[in-house]
Amino acid sequence: MRGFQGIPPVIKNLVIANVLFFLAELTFGGQFIETLSLHYYDHPEFHFWQLASYMFMHAGWEHILFNMLALWMFGSTVEDVWGGKRFLIFYLICGIGAALFQVGTMAVELQILTSKVNAGSISQEEFLMRGRSIYNLTIVGASGAINGVMAAFAYLFPNAPMFLFFIPVPVKAKYIVIGYFLLDLFGGINPGSGDNVAHFAHVGGAIVGLILVITMNRTNRRTFY
Numbered sequence: 001m002r003g004f005q006g007i008p009p010v011i012k013n014l015v016i017a018n019v020l021f022f023l024a025e026l027t028f029g030g031q032f033i034e035t036l037s038l039h040y041y042d043h044p045e046f047h048f049w050q051l052a053s054y055m056f057m058h059a060g061w062e063h064i065l066f067n068m069l070a071l072w073m074f075g076s077t078v079e080d081v082w083g084g085k086r087f088l089i090f091y092l093i094c095g096i097g098a099a100l101f102q103v104g105t106m107a108v109e110l111q112i113l114t115s116k117v118n119a120g121s122i123s124q125e126e127f128l129m130r131g132r133s134i135y136n137l138t139i140v141g142a143s144g145a146i147n148g149v150m151a152a153f154a155y156l157f158p159n160a161p162m163f164l165f166f167i168p169v170p171v172k173a174k175y176i177v178i179g180y181f182l183l184d185l186f187g188g189i190n191p192g193s194g195d196n197v198a199h200f201a202h203v204g205g206a207i208v209g210l211i212l213v214i215t216m217n218r219t220n221r222r223t224f225y
Contacts, residue, residue, distance in 0.1 A: 007072065008075075008076050008079040008087075009084050010079055010084040010088045011071060011072060011075050011076050014091070014142075015071065015072070017056055018056055018058065018064060018068060018142060019064070019068075021036075021056040021057060021058075022057075022058050022064050025058070033057065033138075033140075035047065036049075036050065036053040036054065036057050037050065037054050037057050037138040037139065037140045038051065038053075038054035038099050038102070038138065038139040038140070039137075039138055039139075040103060040106050040107075040134070040135050040137065041107070042135075043136070050099070051096050051099045051100065052095065052096055052099075054099060054139055054140055055099075055142045055144065055145050056142070057140035057141065058141055059140055059141065059196075063140075067141060067142045067143055067146055068142075070150070071142065071146050071149065074146070074150045074153040075087070075146070075149045075153075077153065077157065078090075078149060078152050078153055078156065081156065090148070090149075090209070090212060090213075091148070091149060092145070093148075093208065093212065094144065094145045094147070094148025094149065094205045094208050094209045094212070095142065095144050095145030095148070095205065097144075097148070097207075097208030098143075098144020098145060098147070098148070098202070098204040098205030098208065099139070099201065099204075100204070101144075101200055101201065101203065101204020101205075101207070101208070102139055102144070102198050102201035102204060105188070105204075106134050106137065109134050110131060110134055113127055113130055113131050114131075137198075139201055141198070141201075143198070143201065143202050143205070144198075144201040144202060144204060145205055146205070147180075147181075147184075147202045147203075147205035147206040148205040148206060148208055148209025148212070149209060150177045150180070150206065150209070151177060151181075151205075151206045151207075151209035151210040151213065152209050152210075152212070152213040153177070154173045154174045154176075154178070155210060155214065155217070156213065157173055158172065158173060158174035159172050159174070160172065160173040161173075181202075184199045184200075184202040184206075185199070185203050187199040188200045188202075188203060
């Protein structure tokens with residue numbers, strides 16, 4: 001198993017950056033979090049840099065620990081294969097793509113609600129309640145970018161054996177990533193009560209990552225620049 005010194009440099013620096021941002025959240029709170037978290041594009045707190053900054057913010061210790069563990073598990077091998085510069089560009093594109101996908105789905109959801117209230121199929125009160133929950137939603141976390149990395153890993157190493165805590169036998173990477181993607185897709189379409197997970201950011205990151213890695217593999221390009 002790799003020690004900290006054996007972690008590829010971009011993965012290591014991403015982990016350090018995420019931890020520093022999280023400590024800044026705990027220290028400054030309030031406006032710091034509002035300024036860097038992703039808001040709906042029409043929200044007064046929205047700023048263009050949030051399309052990137054949100055992926056360095058996290059909602060709690062469990063959130064950041066799970067994300068950094070997944071980044072290390074799936075990203076280390078991908079960075080070893082691609083090199084640091086290529087991996088970092090890929091990671092950032094996936095994260096920004098996930099943000100755009102999430103904001104886009106929020107716009108669609110609001111449009112659907114508007115159509116329903118205009119047609120009289122939902123009440124004005126329900127429209128306002130559900131509309132406010134979408135409009136005021138803030139998104140934080142590296143999960144969108146990491147889902148892109150997971151998609152790349154599954155594409156490059158589909159049959160790599162992996163162990164899950166609750167399954168005593170190894171499972172191929174492609175099945176784990178596909179299963180996780182389908183759970184997120186289902187969760188986005190059918191959100192449960194109190195579900196505060198940005199499922200469509202995860203879905204968007206995975207789709208962007210898969211498109212990028214397929215394109216790279218087809219053209220045999222060495223870089224994105």
